[in-house]
Amino acid sequence: MIDDDVRFRDFQPERLHRLTRLLLIRDGAGGVRPAVPPGILVLRDDAGRPVKALHCIDGRVDPGGIDAGDLDDLGRFAASRGLRWVVDCRLSSLEEVIESASAELRPGEDLVQVGLCLARAAEAEMKAGRIRIWPELFEGIAVPSRKALDRVFDIVLPPSTCALLYVFDGPALHAEVIVARGSRGVSSISGHDALDAGSPPRRWREGYRDLLEAAEGKLGPPSLGVFVELSAVRAMIDGSQPGAFTRALAGKDLIIDPMPLWLAGPVGAAAVHDAVEVGRRARAQLDGVLESSRLGRLWSRSGGGALAGRLAGQIRGAVEEKLREAAPLRHVEEKLDHLRHKVDLAEVLGFDPFTVAERLAALWKEP
Amino acid sequence: MSANDRVRVTSKGLDLGGRDVPLLAGEVHYFQHSPGDWPALLDAVARLGLTCVSTYVPWGMHETAPGRLDFGERRPALDLSRFLALAHERSLLVLVRPGPHVNAELTWLGFPRRVLEHEDVMARSPRGNPVWLPIAPRPFPVPSYASERFLGEVDGWLAEVGRRLAPFQWPDGPVALAQLDNEAPLVFRDGPYDQDYHPTAVERFREYTAELGRPAAEPPRKLAATAPGDLVAHLDWIAFRHQVFASALRRFRTTLERAGLDRVAFTHNIAQAGAVPPVAPSDFDAADLVGFDFYHRRTQLGLLRDRCLYAVGTTALPFAAELGWGGPWNLPVRSVGDSEMQMRAAMAYGVRGVDIFMAADRDRYYGAPLDRHGRRQLPAAPRAQRLIELFTQLPGSGPSFADLRRRAPVAVVVPRSYPLLTRATWLLSPACPPAVEALGLSALLGASEERFGFAEPVQTAWTAALARLGGALSRHGVGHVVVDSAVAASRLAELSPRVVVLLSYEFIDRALWRDVLALVRAGAELVLGPRVPELGEDMLPLDDRVEIEPGASLAVRSGHLSLARLDTPEGARELAADLATRPGFRGPLWPEDDDLDVALLEKDGVARVAGVVDLGGTRRTVALGSGGPVALVDLCTGARVDPRRVEVEAHQVRLLGLEVGS
Secondary structure: OEEEEEEEEOOOHHHHHHHHOOOEEEOOOOOEEEOOOOEEEEEEOOOOOEEEEEEOOOEEEOHHHOOHHHHHOHHHHHHHOOOOEEEEEEHHHHHHHHHHHHHHOOOOOOHHHHHHHHHHHHHHHHHOOOEEEEOOOOOOOOOOOHHHHHHHHHHHOOOOOEEEEEEEEOOEEEEEEEEEEOOOOEEEEEOHHHHOOOOOOOOHHHHHHHHHHHHHHHHOOEEEEEEEEHHHHHHHHHOOOOOHHHHHHHOOOEEEOOOOHHHHHHHHHHHHHHHHHHHHHHHHHHHHHHHOOHHHHHHHHOOHHHHHHHHHHHHHHHHHHHHHHHOOOOOOOOOHHHHHHHOOHHHHHOOOHHHHHHHHHHOOOOO | OOHHHOOEEEOOEEEEOOEEEOOEEEEOOHHHOOHHHHHHHHHHHHHOOOOEEEEEOOHHHHEEEOOEEOOOOOOHHHOHHHHHHHHHHOOOEEEEEOOOOOOOOOHHHHOOHHHHOOOOOEOEOOOOOEOEEOOOOOOEEOEOOOOHHHHHHHHHHHHHHHHHHHHHEOOOOOEEEEEOOOOEOHHHOOOOOOOOOOHHHHHHHHHHHHHOOOOOOOOOOOOOOOOHHHHHHHHHHHHHHHHHHHHHHHHHHHHHHHOOOOOOEEEEEEOOOOOOOOOOHHHOOOOOEEEEEEOOOHHHHHHHHHHHHHHHHHOOOOEEEEEEOOEEOOOOOOOHHHHHHHHHHHHHOOOOEEEEEOOEOEOOEEOOOEOOOOOEOOOHHHHHHHHHHHHHOOOOOOOOHHHOEEOOOEEEEEOOHHHHHHHHOEOOOOOOHHHHHHOOOOOOOOEOOOOOOOOOOHHHHHHHHHHHHHHHHHHOOEOEEEEEHHHHHHHHHHHOOOEEEEEEOOEOOHHHHHHHHHHHHOOOEEEEEEOOOOEOOOOOEOOOOOOOOOOOEEEEOOEEEEEOOOOOHHHHHHHHHHHHHOOOOEOOEEEOOOOEEEEEEEEOOEEEEEEEEEOOOOOEEEOEEEOOOEEEEEOOOOOEEEOOEEEEOOOOEEEEEEEEOO
């Protein structure tokens, strides 16, 4: 998926630095922390004794403070320590995974193949109970075939196209990356300077189309363009505002143009999900207030719950309308549901990647 | 050939027939630029104030087919001779790095693919599988440096490139240095039991252990130890792997010299991992100069300090063989601030030779002072240039950085077997310690926590003790350096510290123990701790035992020996506080803040520069302690600085010129 002579160039160091820090959460004191939910890796020897424990935020944990019996129920272990995930692994499994993958690989294979070999070896160790993960993120999910991954790659980034991500902070370009694919694999990963398009547009909501045009001239037709305001990214990352994604889309703080077929369905579904979530939270808040008051008892007797449900439906409809306005679909005017069926990554992979993404996203949510 | 016919490395840099030249290099990879840009690139390198341009010579790019090499006959960008001639016209010296391993973020890291894919060349895992390096864009099986097939192929390449370089070597040409291979050893798969179980390596290990007087052993294939005696085979295994590489480097040097490249000095570089690497620079005796790679971020100034103090204590010319400016595509991103603070810190702690990697951007590398065409990039270029200028000229008529040495009345010696043990007990393979450290994590995260029959897990305890002691000494204004035990005898004689502190646990390198006791008998003051050693690295009783209680001291002939509780913060502070009260130990300026360090550089016993280093990550105004009036001036801005009100930004290094008594 990556050409042997792939180019990586034309980055301004400060913007590249900012690109890699987009997924950091800012705390109120001006510091940053990785947007990772707390979790732990426990390594055990062949006798099952914990010999190493690494917390993803706090670092080393004394393995002597973990009893082997504590790990019988990983969910309970996680709950007792305020963790959102746990990986319990035998040391010998690390060895087994590496040796197994090493035996399978052949010269000339690429990193995707390395990943698949490792995944298959890890899958075998998980089936044998020597690697255990809580929560069970991969339940019901088999390692896809190479052919399936190649097909997904062709769908996500078709040959001779490019994809752009531009993050703006008001009128200034905050960070960017442009990925171009040749006839085989990714042929270049570059910054804005690769487009020879001069300075980035200050009014990006109007000017982004110039970037798409410049990219098409230099690198091939864009198959995906994401242009987003930094504040919207932060709102989506820190998760404090329900519906941040949909609001960004509706308010043109997030423009996805072109919107590829494979993404349109999930984007719509996410928007609908946000709408329902916003409605649910609003309803819950409203119900909470009302329950504590005489008016509340009147509300529930009068069918106030049903009213809130209809409101949620209206919110959903309004959002879908905004979605269509904010991301015009070049060639298709059918409804979102119909689009989802046109390109179904789940069908290609044998599992729905967005299901996995949802399971991962759930790790960030408060239990 | 007389001594003057060969480039020599001295503590000041390079000696070219009696002429001293500072070793200030910048990396430009000719093969990644249009030849039309070479003149502008080299002009810009010279304008930055650098004395030398450094470049890889990648085998895999010059070899177009087995036995066929292109040095510009077909592809102009491979015309190495022209590049060298252009450097010579600009009076730039050249450091050539012909590999075989070059990295440069090239696919295959500079090896020809056909060589890597030969079965006899491949390094082997414990079960005999190839050892894969999972690197973008294309993973590959790493070569075995014990493989005769591999070494034979390398001979062919080096003989040819040596022949081509010979006419350009000093004094007739610009080539003054040649690096042997790159980033020892093991091509980033250096987990203790990742490799190399190539049949030749296994046979050589049996010979190696037999030569040590132990029963000829099979190499361990995983960590299997519970008692001290069990560790011997593991320590031997780690040391042996370095010997395989050292032997290869000797062969590479011989090949190059036979090809005619016999007037240059040879170098090698060690990639980062921890405060003290598992391989000592002196292990690579084929190199006249061994340096270290630095790719730290400004949040890692503490680690950077420790590595610099090791380089300064262990080598005569502390050399940042790759001082990262900007970064490669496959490491965590570094900002201009990271690069600048790293260079300031290296200078403040006594590094005296640098190769700025990269001086010019190229494919898969960003953030250098120059762009691909040789144009200055802002803000990197002026910041880099200012620091380079300070190497050769400080404001006023004072000495330059090149003339200054770290003020260090204390030398801390680390027994070689301790970092070997740390490596031997690494559990997180295939994640290797340098990769873990590159992610900003501690290289100790993967070490085992077993005690193996000792009072504490020595493999992690020594690092914590070194950090505690270093922090305590810094806090009390007592400068120190770290000396590898492999060179303790010679380096301690050169450095002449007032006190030697020896990190010691229940076992210690036998030869080191003998040497330090000899020093004490000759009049030295030695502090050891936290434990009195009883065993050698072979886990057999030492010949010379010492009986001493913690906190007590012992006169040994004309010397003095004491045992400090270096396993506790209080013990480290006690020692540092005691040393600080002795005349001449504390410098004229010291920190009054636990998260601040003051690194003093002096000439002829007079402190001339203070590096003020924020280790805590907080912007604030600090007061520096001083024994009398001191005048300070910021060497980068020229502004006068009040020692009672020094402003520091988070993770900043300030370079301050100082005059005592003003």
